[in-house]
Amino acid sequence: xxLYMAQRIGLAVCVCLAVSLxxxxxxxxxxxxxxxxxxxxxxxxxxxxxxxxxxxxxPWLVRYAEWIGAALTGDFGNSLFFQRPxxxxxxxxxxxxxxxxxxxxxxxxxxxxxxxxLAALWPGSFVDRAALxxxxxxxxxxxxxxxxxxxxxFSLMLGWAPASGSATLGHFVLPAIALGYYSTPPMMRLIRxxxxxxxxxxYVRTARAKGIGTGKVIFKHALRNAVIPVxxxxxxxxGNMLGGSVVIETVFGIQGLGYLAWESISRMDLPVVQxxxxxxxxxxIALVLLSDxxxxxxxPRIRIQ
Amino acid sequence: MSALDPTAxxxxxxxxxxxxxxxLRGNPTFVVGAFIFLLIFLMAxxxxxxxxxxxxxxxxxxxxxxxxxMERGSWDHVLGTDGLGRDYxxxxxxxxxxxxxxxxxxxxxxxLIGTTLGVLSGYFGGKVDLVINFFIMTRLTLPVVMVALAxxxxxxGSLTVVILVLGFLLWDRFAVVxxxxxxxxxxxxxxxxxxxLGFTTRQIIFRDVLPNILDRLAVIATFEMAQxxxxxxxxxxxxxxxxxxxxxxxLMVAEGRQFLxxxxxxxxxxxxxxxxxxxxxxxxxxxLRDAMAPExxx
Numbered sequence: 001x002x003l004y005m006a007q008r009i010g011l012a013v014c015v016c017l018a019v020s021l022x023x024x025x026x027x028x029x030x031x032x033x034x035x036x037x038x039x040x041x042x043x044x045x046x047x048x049x050x051x052x053x054x055x056x057x058x059p060w061l062v063r064y065a066e067w068i069g070a071a072l073t074g075d076f077g078n079s080l081f082f083q084r085p086x087x088x089x090x091x092x093x094x095x096x097x098x099x100x101x102x103x104x105x106x107x108x109x110x111x112x113x114x115x116x117x118l119a120a121l122w123p124g125s126f127v128d129r130a131a132l133x134x135x136x137x138x139x140x141x142x143x144x145x146x147x148x149x150x151x152x153x154f155s156l157m158l159g160w161a162p163a164s165g166s167a168t169l170g171h172f173v174l175p176a177i178a179l180g181y182y183s184t185p186p187m188m189r190l191i192r193x194x195x196x197x198x199x200x201x202x203y204v205r206t207a208r209a210k211g212i213g214t215g216k217v218i219f220k221h222a223l224r225n226a227v228i229p230v231x232x233x234x235x236x237x238x239g240n241m242l243g244g245s246v247v248i249e250t251v252f253g254i255q256g257l258g259y260l261a262w263e264s265i266s267r268m269d270l271p272v273v274q275x276x277x278x279x280x281x282x283x284x285i286a287l288v289l290l291s292d293x294x295x296x297x298x299x300p301r302i303r304i305q
Numbered sequence: 306m307s308a309l310d311p312t313a314x315x316x317x318x319x320x321x322x323x324x325x326x327x328x329l330r331g332n333p334t335f336v337v338g339a340f341i342f343l344l345i346f347l348m349a350x351x352x353x354x355x356x357x358x359x360x361x362x363x364x365x366x367x368x369x370x371x372x373x374x375m376e377r378g379s380w381d382h383v384l385g386t387d388g389l390g391r392d393y394x395x396x397x398x399x400x401x402x403x404x405x406x407x408x409x410x411x412x413x414x415x416x417l418i419g420t421t422l423g424v425l426s427g428y429f430g431g432k433v434d435l436v437i438n439f440f441i442m443t444r445l446t447l448p449v450v451m452v453a454l455a456x457x458x459x460x461x462g463s464l465t466v467v468i469l470v471l472g473f474l475l476w477d478r479f480a481v482v483x484x485x486x487x488x489x490x491x492x493x494x495x496x497x498x499x500x501x502l503g504f505t506t507r508q509i510i511f512r513d514v515l516p517n518i519l520d521r522l523a524v525i526a527t528f529e530m531a532q533x534x535x536x537x538x539x540x541x542x543x544x545x546x547x548x549x550x551x552x553x554x555x556l557m558v559a560e561g562r563q564f565l566x567x568x569x570x571x572x573x574x575x576x577x578x579x580x581x582x583x584x585x586x587x588x589x590x591x592x593l594r595d596a597m598a599p600e601x602x603x
């Protein structure tokens with residue numbers, strides 16, 4: 001187990017470094033950063049001033065080393081727009097996005113688990129068809145559009161939920177539904193397939209033959225074995241929700257990390273964009289690492305491989 | 306399918322071709338999806354013939370005319386007009402071109418990248434596999450929407466930039482699936498036979514490996530087309546995709562946003578167009594998958 005953990009952690013650190021290099025190169029080595037920041041009407045003097053301020057005339061490798069070195073201590077430089085430390089901005093915005101993504105994950109699971117299990121218990125039944133319809137819709141709807149429809153129906157027409165902002169938990173309900181629904185279909189399919197496989201397995205048949213009640217067989221034997229891939233997918237989806245929050249937060253005017261990313265991209269506030277890209281990626285890597293650990297702990301076969 | 310059965314096709318080879326075609330025709334999911342997709346495809350090709358108006362021509366006296374089924378609607382503008390008085394039906398018809406162009410060229414780009422990486426890593430294994438696997442992991446950690454937004458902001462929003470960005474981001478599934486499929490094929494007897502007959506690696510990959518993973522590639526291609534369409538819509542909606550006045554469905558939703566309260570149909574119609582196209586592609590893909598591997602369906 002220790003060796004397995006060490007390998008996974010080593011790999012995760014390497015991927016973190018690769019992503020940081022990629023995020024840096026993407027925003028620095030591509031195109032003329034100074035021109036992108038200054039806009040089209042900038043004079044050569046202004047461009048030179050921006051280059052000098054950001055230290056753009058030095059080789060990129062030096063700048064990357066400086067950036068990543070400082071980032072390790074939590075210093076991501078200053079925002080060009082706010083003239084404040086990037087880490088401070090992110091520190092204030094991150095909890096909002098984490099709340100949104102957590103709520104979305106809860107909504108996603110509370111839809112996907114019951115529907116997936118019921119659909120597996122009675123394949124071809126009404127529940128199975130309803131689950132399929134929900135999945136087909138969920139995979140075809142652009143989430144910003146679904147969010148706008150929720151906004152029109154539940155806040156503008158019915159007045160049940162606030163339309164924009166992030167002051168109360170109520171503000172998060174509609175955006176979390178929009179964000180969570182999009183991730184529901186893959187989870188539901190995974191649970192359904194896993195349950196069908198588990199229910200057809202020898203150990204479930206044995207458990208049934210021993211006279212164990214149906215409820216206990218489903219929850220203790222079948223669901224428990226179907227849960228391992230679910231943990232992995234959940235980690236991946238939570239990571240994707242953090243990144244995908246950029247669209248939903250913009251629709252609902254939620255002042256989270258995604259909204260900050262969109263504003264900063266529009267304003268060419270590159271230090272902020274770079275830091276957000278890195279932080280979202282690191283969250284993703286950490287989540288996947290944790291799910292690997294959890295699965296190795298749940299299923300000893302994984303760690304021996 | 307027993308491992309000892311000599312007539313069983315090797316894993317990854319799937320059912321014989323004629324069988325697949327016959328099953329596709331009898332698969333309602335595929336038939337419905339493919340039919341709707343074909344209709345939209347034809348609509349995009351013949352847009353100039355089908356559109357009743359020029360999608361770019363504005364009319365300040367005819368702004369936000371509602372569609373025909375609503376009060377004040379008229380047959381002059383079946384789907385109404387937008388905030389600049391442009392005919393909505395014509396813009397929807399031309400918008401299909403943008404979505405399909407993005408879908409097709411993104412999948413060609415990402416398919417080439419992903420399949421190359423996947424086949425190389427699956428066929429050679431060892432160090433090549435380690436490196437490519439690392440590429441795949443790194444790619445998976447990148448938040449797609451944010452990276453795409455940032456790149457479009459740096460290079461400017463145009464169809465080409467959007468296609469290239471999405472193409473360079475959406476190759477992961479191609480790589481993961483072809484890698485696994487090639488690993489399975491690598492040890493098949495007929496490939497070992499080709500190798501001992503002295504065929505070059507290139508010949509083996511193009512003649513023995515690729516034809517046998519084509520069916521899986523087709524299924525992923527449908528899935529990635531759907532993803533590309535949804536992502537382009539999101540980028541354009543956020544103002545960092547295809548730029549106005551181009552009629553992109555995502556952009557039309559964004560433009561309709563200011564009329565959210567009184568004329569929500571302005572966002573409903575282009576959004577519904579996206580849903581119909583993406584759903585058709587997904588249905589066709591699901592049908593394709595079931596027809597390729599009927600034993601996996603449950």
